[in-house]
Amino acid sequence: MSGLEVVYIAGLATLAGYLLIGRVPSVLFTPLLAGASFAHGIVLVGALVLLGSAEDTTMRVLGVVAVVAATVNVVGGFIVMQRLFRVHRRSGTPTPRTESVPAREPTS
Numbered sequence: 001m002s003g004l005e006v007v008y009i010a011g012l013a014t015l016a017g018y019l020l021i022g023r024v025p026s027v028l029f030t031p032l033l034a035g036a037s038f039a040h041g042i043v044l045v046g047a048l049v050l051l052g053s054a055e056d057t058t059m060r061v062l063g064v065v066a067v068v069a070a071t072v073n074v075v076g077g078f079i080v081m082q083r084l085f086r087v088h089r090r091s092g093t094p095t096p097r098t099e100s101v102p103a104r105e106p107t108s
Helices: 003-022 026-052 057-087
Strands: none
Touching (some): 026 057
């Protein structure tokens, strides 16, 4: 496959992805993002497996790049989902505590 064909296919895939995601209703965005995070988690596991079987330096460098990119995608997806959940929380639900709560002394 020539370089021009690769650029053409990547351009078509980018355009198709942009048009499809642009038409997703906001109600379905969170499940779509969760599915994408799950898929990137599978990509991360695959990148780790391939990195473990790398035989030369080029393969190792590409494996490290793949692991870093997949990790950034997974972590970024979870951060965005957490922010979305915080924005769309019902008004009556309490905010979950993220800091540690000291233990209470037993009363006698």
